[in-house]
Amino acid sequence: MNKKAISASFVLILFSLGILLYKIYVLKIPFLPYKSQNNWRYEIKINKNTYSLIENQLAEKIYLPIPPNLENQQLTELKIENMKYGTISDAPNGKLFVIDKETLQKHKQFKIEANIVISNKRNPIKKTTLDEESRIKYLSLSWLTEEELNLVKALNNSLIFKEDSPQSVLDKITYLLLDEFVIKPEITDFREVIEMKNGDSLSQAKLFMALCRLNNIPSRISFGTSVIDAENEKKVKHIRLFINEYYVDNKWQFFHPDFPNIGTIPQNFLLIHRDITPELELLNSRDFYSIQVKPVRKTFFDSKEYFENTIIKHDNYANFSLYRLPLGTQSIFYTLLLIPIGTLILSIARNFVGLYTFGVFTPILLTLFFLETNFLTSFLFLLSVFVVGIIMHYLLNKLYLLAVPRLSIMLTITVIMYVGFALLTSIDDNVNTSSTYTLNYFPIVIVSVFTERFMILLKEEGLRNTLTTFIGTLVISTLCYFVFSINILNLVMFNNPELLIITIALNILIGSYTGFRLNEFFRFKELLKK
Amino acid sequence: MFKFNKDILTNNFRISQLIQKYNQREDYPIVDNKILTAKKAQTFNVPIPENLLFIETHGQLKPKLEILSKLDDSFVVKPSEGTQGGGILIVDKVSSTNDSDHIFHTTRLGSLNIYEFKHYLSGILSGLYSLKGHKDFILIQEKISNINVFHEISPSGIPDIRIIVLLGFPIMAMIRFPTLLSGGRGNLHLGAVGSGIHLQSGKIFHSIQNNRSIDIHPDTGKQLLGLKIPLWEDVLELAARSSEIARIGYLGVDIVVDKNKGALLLEMNARPGLSIQLANQKGLRGAINTVLKKAPPDLNYKDRVKWSLENIK
Numbered sequence: 001m002n003k004k005a006i007s008a009s010f011v012l013i014l015f016s017l018g019i020l021l022y023k024i025y026v027l028k029i030p031f032l033p034y035k036s037q038n039n040w041r042y043e044i045k046i047n048k049n050t051y052s053l054i055e056n057q058l059a060e061k062i063y064l065p066i067p068p069n070l071e072n073q074q075l076t077e078l079k080i081e082n083m084k085y086g087t088i089s090d091a092p093n094g095k096l097f098v099i100d101k102e103t104l105q106k107h108k109q110f111k112i113e114a115n116i117v118i119s120n121k122r123n124p125i126k127k128t129t130l131d132e133e134s135r136i137k138y139l140s141l142s143w144l145t146e147e148e149l150n151l152v153k154a155l156n157n158s159l160i161f162k163e164d165s166p167q168s169v170l171d172k173i174t175y176l177l178l179d180e181f182v183i184k185p186e187i188t189d190f191r192e193v194i195e196m197k198n199g200d201s202l203s204q205a206k207l208f209m210a211l212c213r214l215n216n217i218p219s220r221i222s223f224g225t226s227v228i229d230a231e232n233e234k235k236v237k238h239i240r241l242f243i244n245e246y247y248v249d250n251k252w253q254f255f256h257p258d259f260p261n262i263g264t265i266p267q268n269f270l271l272i273h274r275d276i277t278p279e280l281e282l283l284n285s286r287d288f289y290s291i292q293v294k295p296v297r298k299t300f301f302d303s304k305e306y307f308e309n310t311i312i313k314h315d316n317y318a319n320f321s322l323y324r325l326p327l328g329t330q331s332i333f334y335t336l337l338l339i340p341i342g343t344l345i346l347s348i349a350r351n352f353v354g355l356y357t358f359g360v361f362t363p364i365l366l367t368l369f370f371l372e373t374n375f376l377t378s379f380l381f382l383l384s385v386f387v388v389g390i391i392m393h394y395l396l397n398k399l400y401l402l403a404v405p406r407l408s409i410m411l412t413i414t415v416i417m418y419v420g421f422a423l424l425t426s427i428d429d430n431v432n433t434s435s436t437y438t439l440n441y442f443p444i445v446i447v448s449v450f451t452e453r454f455m456i457l458l459k460e461e462g463l464r465n466t467l468t469t470f471i472g473t474l475v476i477s478t479l480c481y482f483v484f485s486i487n488i489l490n491l492v493m494f495n496n497p498e499l500l501i502i503t504i505a506l507n508i509l510i511g512s513y514t515g516f517r518l519n520e521f522f523r524f525k526e527l528l529k530k
Numbered sequence: 531m532f533k534f535n536k537d538i539l540t541n542n543f544r545i546s547q548l549i550q551k552y553n554q555r556e557d558y559p560i561v562d563n564k565i566l567t568a569k570k571a572q573t574f575n576v577p578i579p580e581n582l583l584f585i586e587t588h589g590q591l592k593p594k595l596e597i598l599s600k601l602d603d604s605f606v607v608k609p610s611e612g613t614q615g616g617g618i619l620i621v622d623k624v625s626s627t628n629d630s631d632h633i634f635h636t637t638r639l640g641s642l643n644i645y646e647f648k649h650y651l652s653g654i655l656s657g658l659y660s661l662k663g664h665k666d667f668i669l670i671q672e673k674i675s676n677i678n679v680f681h682e683i684s685p686s687g688i689p690d691i692r693i694i695v696l697l698g699f700p701i702m703a704m705i706r707f708p709t710l711l712s713g714g715r716g717n718l719h720l721g722a723v724g725s726g727i728h729l730q731s732g733k734i735f736h737s738i739q740n741n742r743s744i745d746i747h748p749d750t751g752k753q754l755l756g757l758k759i760p761l762w763e764d765v766l767e768l769a770a771r772s773s774e775i776a777r778i779g780y781l782g783v784d785i786v787v788d789k790n791k792g793a794l795l796l797e798m799n800a801r802p803g804l805s806i807q808l809a810n811q812k813g814l815r816g817a818i819n820t821v822l823k824k825a826p827p828d829l830n831y832k833d834r835v836k837w838s839l840e841n842i843k
């Protein structure tokens with residue numbers, strides 16, 4: 001290895017570490033930003049079998065709730081299928097998409113999809129005022145039948161004394177529900193619920209609400225779902241929850257037996273609608289609605305807030321910070337900044353291992369393709385393009401075509417295959433409802449580059465070399481895919497782009513390595529033995 | 531184990547320390563393109579197989595075919611930018627039929643009528659065998675007549691001698707005998723035999739096929755070990771001279787020995803492979819270091835050969 005290269009890379013490494021250390025110790029900008037938010041995709045739709053319910057079982061109006069914007073949840077995107085057939089009612093407690101019974105029976109597909117950013121910070125609950133009208137509404141017990149009301153009163157008398165302060169009233173109600181209430185989803189008759197202190201989650205919330213209201217504490221039931229924050233995991237459990245809110249000390253506070261943090265906003269909780277009135281109780285029915293919540297971006301932190309709280313304090317540095325970029329652009333750079341790491345992997349694979357790939361950047365492009373779409377399907381797609389390409393190669397050889405028309409044919413076939421794949425992979429989506437289906441140019445561009453490269457190689461170097469090169473390409477792009485999927489790496493590079501200089505330094509070192517490649521150990525095995 | 535390794539020329543070293551430092555990009559076409567090589571070689575008085583004609587466009591096909599069909603001798607069709615024997619067609623004889631049609635007799639593709647032959651040529655022009663896949667030219671070359679010694683060893687094709695020349699100094703040599711397995715081609719990875727040649731004596735001292743050591747030619751059973759290459763001095767001097775026609779400091783020179791004309795430059799390679807080390811059972815680094823450190827500048831080709839023979843052991 002030559003000295004010039006070593007010292008050049010040494011200088012670069014020092015330079016980049018210098019910036020890094022200066023940032024961490026002098027500017028006090030942390031190596032990694034805290035993460036505080038998660039991006040979720042919420043979906044609610046009316047189930048198919050609902051339509052087969054006999055007419056008089058359906059309510060006059062059916063509601064699909066749209067999650068409200070709250071301190072720790074932000075709606076970023078909203079899509080409503082067949083929106084023109086319903087109306088949106090803008091209630092203060094959350095929007096509702098309202099559909100008439102008849103419309104529902106005619107246009108059977110209704111679905112709401114929304115992107116929601118949920119922050120997991122323990123925000124203190126803000127004070128709000130409650131006007132007289134709302135106060136009366138949240139104290140009303142008119143939803144109980146006479147008999148139910150008497151039962152609740154009896155329960156209340158056995159529990160609460162006149163001299164109890166509001167706080168101890170709440171404590172008592174809370175403990176009653178925590179200690180004695182047993183969840184039995186099959187019990188929904190409210191009389192039974194009060195007497196036995198058994199029932200489903202909605203009845204439990206109703207009991208809490210009834211007791212609160214009886215003691216002059218405004219109270220309501222909110223509906224939501226718990227999202228268990230499973231980083232990187234595609235499957236996330238979500239449970240429908242009816243959660244109580246009560247108004248004390250000028251604050252709406254939350255209560256639910258499953259959330260230990262009484263008095264704060266529940267964590268990992270998506271609030272879908274506030275104040276469940278009897279007509280919304282249908283949300284409880286799994287037969288009627290299906291609700292899905294999926295994580296969209298694995299870890300995400302509030303980059304705007306991070307910029308404002310941490311970075312902007314340092315005028316000079318802030319000018320260079322990537323956090324200044326618009327959010328959409330930022331998310332592109334999460335991936336773009338990893339490309340140098342991919343090329344670093346490629347350099348290592350070429351010069352230390354002896355792995356060959358189609359062109360230098362094709363493997364990286366393929367990685368982006370994998371990231372953009374689904375890994376398994378795009379992998380299979382590539383494999384099939386490869387196989388078809390080889391067959392086409394032999395067929396086209398018989399025709400003695402010129403190079404460009406030859407490639408055009410192959411690219412046309414690639415496009416046709418892509419269409420086929422798009423159809424195949426969306427088979428379980430309902431085709432006629434796919435107004436929301438968005439197709440990107442990006443994957444087909446990448447696959448075309450790949451196809452061109454590989455057809456040329458096939459022609460120049462034959463099947464054997466092409467096959468090894470193909471395998472090399474797949475190995476690299478798969479490896480890069482998994483490396484690129486490491487969240488923490490995304491964050492590290494985005495937060496500390498100066499590390500890119502280190503990759504240059506490493507490339508200088510790799511580039512000046514003149515020793516053996518792994519494959520040469522096998523090639524010169526005989527010679528080495530001597 | 532590491533001690534032995536130091537003598538082997540690795541791909542990384544070859545690229546960064548030899549090709550990038552001593553090979554001029556602008557001169558690559560001179561070695562990559564056989565027509566350019568031939569033209570350059572003529573101006574430098576370097577002997578090459580005689581080129582009968584060049585075909586550069588589809589339009590020239592018809593008139594040039596007429597000339598070809600009147601040839602008495604056998605000839606060879608080559609794509610100007612082909613590699614590894616791709617597209618090379620040896621025409622042993624052209625005969626004419628009663629209705630004044632012409633038949634081209636080849637070993638590889640059998641007998642071709644004039645349309646089939648024309649189609650073959652037009653495939654080459656379209657770049658079917660070109661390095662980069664773009665349009666290519668055709669070279670029609672006299673067929674080399676194999677010298678008897680070599681013909682007895684490998685009747686399936688003409689062997690060529692590969693010499694690595696560094697800054698004009700020959701540093702390592704091997705001869706490649708085609709085999710039936712390699713389809714008459716001289717490529718080691720196709721199964722041709724590669725034999726290391728002792729620089730000073732011109733004798734074969736080691737042979738391999740498919741990376742395994744052998745002593746005899748697998749097709750004919752003829753002894754290879756100890757065989758002396760005819761006209762060895764001429765071959766070395768031709769290699770040293772050839773390196774002057776392009777500024778390619780690290781060069782592979784391919785030489786054939788013709789029965790009548792002696793040593794001829796067949797083609798050159800700006801990225802010579804590493805497999806010569808396997809045929810020689812010896813690494814190249816030692817010789818490379820010797821040349822880079824000690825070789826005197828400004829010698830003529832004869833003196834360079836002399837210097838190599840004295841200094842490279």
Ligand SMILES: Nc1ncnc2c1ncn2[C@@H]1O[C@H](COP(=O)(O)OP(=O)(O)O)[C@@H](O)[C@H]1O
Nearest residue numbers: 606612613614615616671672673674688690716
């Ligand atoms: N003029 C010729 N006469 C006979 N055989 C030839 C002739 N030219 C080439 N060959 C055979 O074809 C092989 C390849 O030729 P070469 O010019 O080296 O082309 P390539 O660049 O494809 O290797 C040679 O090793 C030799 O065996």
Ligand SMILES: [Mg+2]
Nearest residue numbers: 614615784797
């Ligand atoms: Mg050759």
